Amino acid sequence: MSVTIREIAMQAGVSRGTVDRVLNGRTGVKPEIRERVLAIADELHYVPNVAAKALAYHRKPIRIGIVMPPKEITFFDEIRKGIHAAEDELKGLGICLEYAYINNQQADEGATAIRTLIANGASGILFSAIDDEANRVSINEAIEQGIPVVTFNSDIEGSKRSCFVGQDLGKSGEIAAGLMSRVLRGKAKVLVVVANMKFHAHRMRVQHFKNSLAIIGDIEVVEVIEGFDRYEDTFIKLNEALQKHPDLDGIYMATGHAGACMDAVRRAGKDGQLRIVCNDLMPEVEQGLREGKIDFTIMQNPIQQGYRSLRILYDLIFTGKKPESEYQYTETSILIAESL
Amino acid sequence: MSVTIREIAMQAGVSRGTVDRVLNGRTGVKPEIRERVLAIADELHYVPNVAAKALAYHRKPIRIGIVMPPKEITFFDEIRKGIHAAEDELKGLGICLEYAYINNQQADEGATAIRTLIANGASGILFSAIDDEANRVSINEAIEQGIPVVTFNSDIEGSKRSCFVGQDLGKSGEIAAGLMSRVLRGKAKVLVVVANMKFHAHRMRVQHFKNSLAIIGDIEVVEVIEGFDRYEDTFIKLNEALQKHPDLDGIYMATGHAGACMDAVRRAGKDGQLRIVCNDLMPEVEQGLREGKIDFTIMQNPIQQGYRSLRILYDLIFTGKKPESEYQYTETSILIAESL
DNA sequence: ATGAAAGCGCTAACAT
DNA sequence: ATGTTAGCGCTTTCAT
Numbered sequence: 001m002s003v004t005i006r007e008i009a010m011q012a013g014v015s016r017g018t019v020d021r022v023l024n025g026r027t028g029v030k031p032e033i034r035e036r037v038l039a040i041a042d043e044l045h046y047v048p049n050v051a052a053k054a055l056a057y058h059r060k061p062i063r064i065g066i067v068m069p070p071k072e073i074t075f076f077d078e079i080r081k082g083i084h085a086a087e088d089e090l091k092g093l094g095i096c097l098e099y100a101y102i103n104n105q106q107a108d109e110g111a112t113a114i115r116t117l118i119a120n121g122a123s124g125i126l127f128s129a130i131d132d133e134a135n136r137v138s139i140n141e142a143i144e145q146g147i148p149v150v151t152f153n154s155d156i157e158g159s160k161r162s163c164f165v166g167q168d169l170g171k172s173g174e175i176a177a178g179l180m181s182r183v184l185r186g187k188a189k190v191l192v193v194v195a196n197m198k199f200h201a202h203r204m205r206v207q208h209f210k211n212s213l214a215i216i217g218d219i220e221v222v223e224v225i226e227g228f229d230r231y232e233d234t235f236i237k238l239n240e241a242l243q244k245h246p247d248l249d250g251i252y253m254a255t256g257h258a259g260a261c262m263d264a265v266r267r268a269g270k271d272g273q274l275r276i277v278c279n280d281l282m283p284e285v286e287q288g289l290r291e292g293k294i295d296f297t298i299m300q301n302p303i304q305q306g307y308r309s310l311r312i313l314y315d316l317i318f319t320g321k322k323p324e325s326e327y328q329y330t331e332t333s334i335l336i337a338e339s340l
Numbered sequence: 341m342s343v344t345i346r347e348i349a350m351q352a353g354v355s356r357g358t359v360d361r362v363l364n365g366r367t368g369v370k371p372e373i374r375e376r377v378l379a380i381a382d383e384l385h386y387v388p389n390v391a392a393k394a395l396a397y398h399r400k401p402i403r404i405g406i407v408m409p410p411k412e413i414t415f416f417d418e419i420r421k422g423i424h425a426a427e428d429e430l431k432g433l434g435i436c437l438e439y440a441y442i443n444n445q446q447a448d449e450g451a452t453a454i455r456t457l458i459a460n461g462a463s464g465i466l467f468s469a470i471d472d473e474a475n476r477v478s479i480n481e482a483i484e485q486g487i488p489v490v491t492f493n494s495d496i497e498g499s500k501r502s503c504f505v506g507q508d509l510g511k512s513g514e515i516a517a518g519l520m521s522r523v524l525r526g527k528a529k530v531l532v533v534v535a536n537m538k539f540h541a542h543r544m545r546v547q548h549f550k551n552s553l554a555i556i557g558d559i560e561v562v563e564v565i566e567g568f569d570r571y572e573d574t575f576i577k578l579n580e581a582l583q584k585h586p587d588l589d590g591i592y593m594a595t596g597h598a599g600a601c602m603d604a605v606r607r608a609g610k611d612g613q614l615r616i617v618c619n620d621l622m623p624e625v626e627q628g629l630r631e632g633k634i635d636f637t638i639m640q641n642p643i644q645q646g647y648r649s650l651r652i653l654y655d656l657i658f659t660g661k662k663p664e665s666e667y668q669y670t671e672t673s674i675l676i677a678e679s680l
Numbered sequence: 681a682t683g684a685a686a687g688c689g690c691t692a693a694c695a696t
Numbered sequence: 697a698t699g700t701t702a703g704c705g706c707t708t709t710c711a712t
Contacts, residue, residue, distance in 0.1 A: 002432075004689055015699045020691065028697055050432040051398065052689030054391035055704045059691090089429075089651070092342070092390045094704095171678070178678035182523055182635055212678065295522055311429070334674040338511070338518035338552065344705055355683045360707060368681055392705030395688045399707090432689095 057094035065117030082306025173208030397434035405457030422646025513548030
């Protein structure tokens, strides 16, 4: 059988209560005893029993706070599914979830959410919001108070969060390039559409896409268009580009308004003549795939993102198990119409 | 707080021991009391507390038997990874795993494995072996004894197993067709290579591939070659086919020896001129992708298969939660060189 | 056939 | 600062 606090207590010549205090970093233990207990626990390779811990916490479950966009943001639907799946498995295992929905409209939403959750007794936080200074600061504040934070879907870089669970942005750009090179054999010209090159995530995709194409050779990126996530901007700029490059062979929609892109292609009378590679699976992309307007879309496995982030945080709090790497990338997968 | 056996016991006017007997189908309870307890449990929507159950089972963990090919069969490596991941999560949650490795060489290996596991006190079985009558019978025997069985990777059809966790074979054929149609635009000729059309799994892929191509139009399947998983057969037949169809555009390796396929293509001097779509990610396929000899490979998410099958069996035994569907399909994904 | 009670490993409130 | 003890919900052994 595995090692228990009882055994550690006996070997250290103290009570189980004291061992519990030491192992959970509670105050009120003489330093030398603390040392001794820690040493024995380490030597015996003590791992707490999840079931026992969960049962003991049953009266006062550990609160986990979740900061993310509200239900209206359908992009997060799949991520929510993953969180619920993990919640289902962890049901009765001593945790309780509290959600704080934020819109990323005001500057201090993230900070307020974190502070409120901590005030309500959260012992850990799952966080997904824009990568700005205010959020970085408040995450670091939480860490200072000993409350671990796991970011998901969108990282807060340079913060002290335990880890980030999300997509490998570089890889999605590379895969897009790989797909283009396979459907456009030989010399070809492609256009890149992106929402905003100021955002790290958007830039990463484009950069890796270009770099990969450069290695492959033969395919030229004629232009990179910024649509700022607005239909109008995207549509207009794309119209111009399609006129300017009548010999275009493909479009990579790195980020931004896929609907506008398809409309512009149709208006140019190029339906079916251009190879189009997208990211994610918004409703319009799904429809585009079904109708043959889009060839491929690259996914970031949102369900896994939700699931893994909650699991990782649970393990961190309950068993003290640190994630193997600071970056937990979910699988980057390719979808075609037949995948749906 | 949630409903406990204590509450049910009070409402039914019996002891907790009796409630436990009823809820776990143990003998020695008067039928009318059994009825009453069951009714109350149902009415109160009783769900057992996993943590408490796991802790109680700590002394005598529930044994789960796993029947699958031995470590030498590298195809199962990823599946094993998934099983280990689930085991990790379930560690300390009242289970213990026992493996029975079989080679599918002799007729009664599966039956023997199941019988041995049951003799050793298994309360549930994970099963992956060839779909034959002997295995079907022994699975049904296990079920008769109240021991749930979950098949994974390869189903035992018509058996009374609780569910099957594995790939949607039809879908992989359809995706292969979709990929072909995207890389071979317009009129084209493709060849299908399969190990053995007598096997249901192999046939399914080929059928769905052909059906999908028929709908898409334009692409003709010139021949279906059986390689029987042997290098020689595959290589020789493919050589002949390549000579017979000098205007071939692509090859779909539904199942079988991918290495032989690549060698035959090279020998015919067609390297890089044919579009090749494979299944799975054996070492030779991975290398083929890297070297640009293979364009796409279709995956059956083996890690998920291992993970989900163990989780499902655990939930079945511990919480009585039945899987939502008899067929639990793992995601079918597409890989290219850049995905690696 | 049924009840009572001990115990699984851990936490937390209470005692010293 | 440390020990003691009563649970958490369930299983299981021992009485009755």
